[in-house]
Amino acid sequence: MEITLQLKGPLKKYADETELFRLELDGNELTVTELLQRFEVPASSVSFVQVNGIKIELDHPIKGGDKITVNPRVAGG
Amino acid sequence: MAYMDKILRVNLTTGNSTTEPLNKEWAREYLGGKGLSIKYLYEELKPGVDPLSADNKLVLMTGPITGTLVPNSGKLAIAAKSPATGTILDCSIGGHFAPELKFAGYDAVIIEGKADKPVYLYIEDDKIELRSAAALWGKGAHETEHLLYDELGDVITLAIGQAGENLLSMACISSELYRQAGRGGIGAVMGSKNLKAISVRGSGGIKIPDIRKFSAAMNKIKREDTMTDDNMWAYTDGTPMIVDLSQSTGILPTRNFQEGTFDGYKAINSDAVKRVLKAKKACFACPLACSNYVKMGKTEVEGPEYETLALCGSNCGIGDMEAVIEFNRLCDDHCLDTISAGNTVAFAMEMTEKGIHDFGIRFGDVEKYLTMPTLISTRKGVGADLALGVKKMAEKFGGGDFAMEVKGLEIPGYEPRGSWAMGLAYGTADRGACHMRAWPAAVEAFGDIDPFTSEGKAELVIGMQDSNSVKFSAIWCDFWAISTERMAEILTLLLGREFTAAELTIIGERTYNLAHLFNEREGFDRKDDYLPARFHNEKLTTGFTSGKSLPKEEYEKMLSDYYQLRGWDENGKVTAEKKRALNL
Ligand code: SF4
Numbered sequence: 001m002e003i004t005l006q007l008k009g010p011l012k013k014y015a016d017e018t019e020l021f022r023l024e025l026d027g028n029e030l031t032v033t034e035l036l037q038r039f040e041v042p043a044s045s046v047s048f049v050q051v052n053g054i055k056i057e058l059d060h061p062i063k064g065g066d067k068i069t070v071n072p073r074v075a076g077g
Numbered sequence: 078m079a080y081m082d083k084i085l086r087v088n089l090t091t092g093n094s095t096t097e098p099l100n101k102e103w104a105r106e107y108l109g110g111k112g113l114s115i116k117y118l119y120e121e122l123k124p125g126v127d128p129l130s131a132d133n134k135l136v137l138m139t140g141p142i143t144g145t146l147v148p149n150s151g152k153l154a155i156a157a158k159s160p161a162t163g164t165i166l167d168c169s170i171g172g173h174f175a176p177e178l179k180f181a182g183y184d185a186v187i188i189e190g191k192a193d194k195p196v197y198l199y200i201e202d203d204k205i206e207l208r209s210a211a212a213l214w215g216k217g218a219h220e221t222e223h224l225l226y227d228e229l230g231d232v233i234t235l236a237i238g239q240a241g242e243n244l245l246s247m248a249c250i251s252s253e254l255y256r257q258a259g260r261g262g263i264g265a266v267m268g269s270k271n272l273k274a275i276s277v278r279g280s281g282g283i284k285i286p287d288i289r290k291f292s293a294a295m296n297k298i299k300r301e302d303t304m305t306d307d308n309m310w311a312y313t314d315g316t317p318m319i320v321d322l323s324q325s326t327g328i329l330p331t332r333n334f335q336e337g338t339f340d341g342y343k344a345i346n347s348d349a350v351k352r353v354l355k356a357k358k359a360c361f362a363c364p365l366a367c368s369n370y371v372k373m374g375k376t377e378v379e380g381p382e383y384e385t386l387a388l389c390g391s392n393c394g395i396g397d398m399e400a401v402i403e404f405n406r407l408c409d410d411h412c413l414d415t416i417s418a419g420n421t422v423a424f425a426m427e428m429t430e431k432g433i434h435d436f437g438i439r440f441g442d443v444e445k446y447l448t449m450p451t452l453i454s455t456r457k458g459v460g461a462d463l464a465l466g467v468k469k470m471a472e473k474f475g476g477g478d479f480a481m482e483v484k485g486l487e488i489p490g491y492e493p494r495g496s497w498a499m500g501l502a503y504g505t506a507d508r509g510a511c512h513m514r515a516w517p518a519a520v521e522a523f524g525d526i527d528p529f530t531s532e533g534k535a536e537l538v539i540g541m542q543d544s545n546s547v548k549f550s551a552i553w554c555d556f557w558a559i560s561t562e563r564m565a566e567i568l569t570l571l572l573g574r575e576f577t578a579a580e581l582t583i584i585g586e587r588t589y590n591l592a593h594l595f596n597e598r599e600g601f602d603r604k605d606d607y608l609p610a611r612f613h614n615e616k617l618t619t620g621f622t623s624g625k626s627l628p629k630e631e632y633e634k635m636l637s638d639y640y641q642l643r644g645w646d647e648n649g650k651v652t653a654e655k656k657r658a659l660n661l
Contacts, residue, residue: 008314008318008321009309009310009313009314009318010306010309010310010312010313011306012313042306044306044307045306045307047322047519047523047524048322048326048523048524048525050325053325054325054621055325055326055621069325071321071322071523072306072307072309072310072318073306073307073310073519073523073524073558074307074310074318074319074322074519074523075307075308075516075519075555075556075557075558
């Protein structure tokens with residue numbers, strides 16, 4: 001299945017500084033956590049993840065065509 | 078060491094200036110910055126003092142880390158009794174003023190009295206002069222800074238614009254053109270004293286116990302703890318990154334907090350800022366350089382920060398980056414706090430659209446919107462009414478249920494119906510609705526703590542308020558997610574005596590309690606710790622927070638939990654026992 005992955009702000013360093021890209025995944029069921037592990041994005045660096053614009057839990061299963069947006073942690077305000 | 082052990086006291090009524098030793102005992106109990114400035118004000122201000130009278134004092138306070146190589150240590154605390162709220166008010170401002178003041182030999186400046194004519198204060202090491210500001214009065218902060226730079230050479234300046242001269246409760250103090258001590262009318266305190274600007278130049282340095290060990294440690298900390306994933310958002314994007322976060326979690330204030338999402342958010346988000354970005358800028362000793370210098374069409378600004386994009390963008394129904402940048406530039410030059418100005422314009426827009434009072438401006442009306450900063454700061458035309466700020470406008474014209482303020486301070490850019498602890502943070506912040514005392518939105522809306530429950534929220538908010546009190550006393554920039562343990566490690570290296578995280582937490586708690594005692598002395602109690610009715614009575618209807626409100630009974634529960642955990646009574650007063658425990 002093909003998905004779109006967006007690693008925002010400093011997290012793009014985990015994909016050779018590319019923030020937004022399409023990605024072909026093998027057919028197996030995959031959760032957001034597993035996807036982040038593949039890119040070696042530490043969970044502690046992530047504030048929350050959206051699938052198709054909606055905030056989800058990290059055990060959310062990914063489907064073909066999904067857009068996964070990974071947001072960094074922020075401090076201050 | 079690391080302190081200069083000297084305070085400059087300037088009396089504008091007599092024109093005299095004196096120096097005195099820093100009170101060492103207070104410095105041990107409050108560090109500097111926020112805590113120490115509040116301590117001086119608590120001891121020196123008479124209860125009930127009129128914030129705009131000669132009897133109010135303005136305190137500029139550095140901290141032990143200021144002027145050193147400690148990362149993110151370029152901030153200055155500026156404190157006084159607030160003209161907007163009547164509470165204690167401490168603001169922090171970045172740039173280079175704070176280190177320069179220490180290089181001139183001072184930990185702090187306390188300004189008293191009132192000059193009979195406009196003056197500015199010039200500090201060059203031991204040379205202290207009050208000079209005429211006749212040629213500067215009436216000018217914006219930008220021109221004022223340029224003129225002082227031309228006259229004095231390489232100085233760093235704090236200045237007020239027309240809003241401060243005209244004593245607006247939303248007047249801020251500006252430095253290096255685009256940095257502000259923003260909230261609570263701190264600029265009006267300067268204006269009320271006929272003090273247009275303060276320029277400083279220092280030629281000294283700061284003594285560090287073991288400079289080799291210290292700088293090696295700072296380099297390591299910078300690499301391993303500052304320039305890391307959870308802080309580098311400040312460099313890659315800066316605060317505009319928060320627009321997308323708030324939009325997707327339904328907490329982006331929109332049309333005077335009527336909604337938590339904005340259809341036009343893509344025009345005012347971080348990607349939109351990056352398209353017009355010209356340069357990144359940083360405060361003293363900051364590796365994160367969060368500031369974006371942008372240029373678009375005929376306008377340019379250092380910013381716009383998230384708060385401006387939210388309150389002056391979506392909250393006014395303005396999905397037009399160039400308009401927001403120009404509004405931001407005008408506010409900066411006139412020295413209007415963009416959080417309060419954006420809220421005030423949005424309130425006028427809703428009042429007009431609802432037919433309650435016609436201020437002649439509606440949501441999304443870019444042309445009228447761009448006339449507002451000048452009209453408000455000079456109190457001209459409709460600006461004379463808007464200059465009152467939201468609370469007083471509602472008292473005069475109605476609309477109290479959607480007057481978005483707490484204690485007279487307008488609400489920052491995080492919708493509490495999608496982050497309940499944020500509501501408690503606004504209600505219990507020591508200077509009225511403020512997101513810098515505690516920012517639980519980061520772990521609720523943007524994290525994995527359930528935003529829609531009152532459970533555990535009092536503890537969360539108290540922890541943040543106390544740790545931020547230490548942070549703003551030492552005084553660090555908000556954007557480094559530094560742990561209390563790390564603060565203790567750095568202070569130990571710097572001050573040559575052992576600090577522990579536990580000791581710092583007590584300093585934070587003591588500081589927050591002292592701020593509260595100041596407010597208590599001014600008559601504040603539980604009745605003042607409430608939110609606008611809109612958050613309780615109206616449900617949001619779009620996005621992630623659709624169908625959500627913050628029910629009043631849940632808020633009451635959080636507030637009671639909060640007082641109890643703080644060791645305050647049901648009416649929100651600090652108990653005798655708590656005072657004893659904190660040596661207050
Ligand atoms: S992160 Fe931004 S505000 Fe903080 S010290 Fe650095 S440049 Fe200044």
